[in-house]
Amino acid sequence: MSDAASPIEQVLLPPTRDLGDGFRVRRALPARERRTIGPFVFFDQMGPTDFAAGNGLDVRPHPHIGLATMTYLFEGEILHRDSLGNAQLIQPGEVNWMVAGRGIVHSERTPAALRTAPARLSGIQMWVGLPQAEEQRPASFAHHAAATLPQLEHGGVRLRLIAGTFQGARAPVETLSPIFFVDARLQPGARLRLTPEHPERALYVSHGTAWIDGQAFEAGRMLVARAGLTVEVEARADARLLLLGGAPLDGPRYLWWNFVASERGALERAAEGWRSGRFPGVPGDDEFIPLPDTPLPVGVAEPCRPVSYP
DSSP states (O other): OOTTTEEEEEOOOOEEEEEEETTTEEESSSSSSSSSSTEEEEEOEEEEEHOTTTOOOOEEEEEEEEEEEEEEEEOOOOOEEESOOOOOEEOTTOOEEEEEEEEEEEEEOOOOOGGSSSSEEEEEEEEEEEEGGTTTOOEEEEEEOGGGSEEEETTEEEEEHHHHHEETTOOSSSOOSSSSEEEEEEOOOHHHHHTTTTTTTEEEHHHHHHHHEEEEEEEEEEEETTTTEEEEESSSSSSEEEEESSOSSSSOOOOEEEESSHHHHHHHHHHHHHHHOOOBBBTBOOOOOOOOOOOOSTTTTOBOOOOOOO
């Protein structure tokens, strides 16, 4: 949209990628048209993927620096293990929040108990860039059950606040910068208002169709809100939207493979650390994802090439 009066500034249409064994993702961020929304530097919709009996998700141990990962599922289960010794099962409606800081290694797999029968997996994984002052903080991990996350309901709209602040509510996830992430489910005829509560905002249409100013936006679109304007969304049938954003990062970021940093040297040190085995291992998971052959970026404007799955 180019109309300055429109509440939607950009529409991102992420491509679908098959990352093996039928596991598909839509990667909305980073995009060529838009690299970040608030502190969000990466946004994947995972699946829905149907696994045959005996198969499942197998993201082998891999490292992160300079970011926090947020995982939120619609269907299925994932077993998270990390180099801090955490082993946590995540189920639909719950949130895993992992702060990489100066370095952490983790794996994400379908639990063995679910592989005895066909299983479906779908959800969202996001990366949040850390403030520069927090990039070297110790790594940490937290899990929050669905019952601990605030829920708001009004006029056929059901909201679950996953992280940050929204409409006067605050989620228990201890974020390091102003942020919000909301799972919004709309019944037919319901209306949702996204006010300029946060400086940068977007709506991702996960299921169904969002109607804004008489225009239909189908599932798989990331709609970037124009600064200062309220976005009014109408659902003419059941729809599910993900609302996200917050304060912009405090300066540009390099993003390469699974690393995020405010200076290129940090990427080089992390790459060499993974290559030489200086990162800690994941207890109970001895495999690993090798360093990719793609070159490190020469400037912050270079296209991002994150790889979070095998």
